[in-house]
Amino acid sequence: MTHTREPGGTSFAEAIRRILLDPSHRVHPLAELLLYEAARAQHTQEKLIPSLRARHVVICERYTMATMVYQGFGRGLPLPLIRRLNSIATEGLRPDLTLVLDIPEQEFGRRRRGRRHDRLERESAEFRRKVRRGYERLARSERRAHLIRSDREPAVVQAEALALVERALR
Helix, strand or coil: CEEEECCCCCHHHHHHHHHHHCCCCCCCHHHHHHHHHHHHHHHHHHHHHHHHHCCCCEEEECCHHHHHHHHHHHCCCCHHHHHHHHHHHHCCCCCCCEEEEECCHHHHHHHHCCCCCCCCCCCCHHHHHHHHHHHHHHHHHCCCEEEEECCCCHHHHHHHHHHHHHHHHC
16 A cells, blocks of 8 residues: 655655745745646656556545645636646546545634644635535535545544445455
């Protein structure tokens, strides 16, 4: 099994991640999108494709849907542009299963107290609402995606996620 994340997963992509999440930067939405896609292209070539060729199950925290939601729904960039860049960066690689762990805004506010926040975590409640609506819409429209309510007991959330993974592996 390979466990990885985006942005990140390779030293180059992790460097881009540090830039993207640094609260001292103001990043234009198009520049932000292109940086995410650059990190994704490197991650795909260096980590995902070799892991899949070795027949590993790959678990990736965030992937192309996150870009659709944050840069598309959140930032307002055109979804067709993001889809095209996602396809280029991944060479058409698509997940077999996407699990979206959904939490209501009030739960997000409760969980974020006392933490240092990155650039995206400092976004407005309105931005987070747009992102959440985007995830809800995409999770309903993509047959391999599932929305999991995560404001429940961790064991319940875990059991639901594991059942979906087991079904996908059959």
